[in-house]
Amino acid sequence: MAQGIQYLCSKCGYSIEAWSDGNPYYLDKAGQKQYAYHPDHESLEKCIGNDSPFLCLACGKQFLVDSNNPTDCCPDCGSKDISDTFILNGKSCPICKQGKLNKDSNYSVIS
Ligand SMILES: [Zn+2]
Ligand SMILES: [Zn+2]
Structure with a gap:
């Protein structure tokens, strides 16, 4: 089960969604990366890695980090000021650089 949460900037209202388990993937016969999603347990069992969503705290870029090629x-x-999107609580907002990102307690989704 994956848990979805949202962080909100205290100053500018910027929001970003995050999921607890990233994007598990496996390689198909052609060597192509395929993502496995719940409730596809057969595919999930084949997974060899995970692409985790990250946020650049310097420019606000969202990108995936491969667990096999971090x-x-x-x-x-090129900034090293990056963070897994699931642990953004209390980090500085990359958009306005003034507010802090706080977990939105009214927001919760389960998939
Ligand atoms: Zn902000
Ligand atoms: Zn950046």
Whole structure:
């Protein structure tokens, strides 16, 4: 089961959604990356890696980080100030640079 949450900027209202389990993937016969989603347990069992959504706290770019080929900097601006989107609580807002991102307690989805 995946849990969805949302973070809101206290200043500008910027919001970003995050999911607890990223994007598990497996490779098909052709070597292409295929994502497995709930409730497809057969595919999930074949998964060999996970693409986790990250946010660049410097420029606001959202991108995926492959667990088998991790990166520690933003593909757009090269900043090392990046964070997994699921653990953004209390981080500075990348848009206005003044507010802080807080978990929206009214927002919760389960898939
Ligand atoms: Zn903001
Ligand atoms: Zn960046």
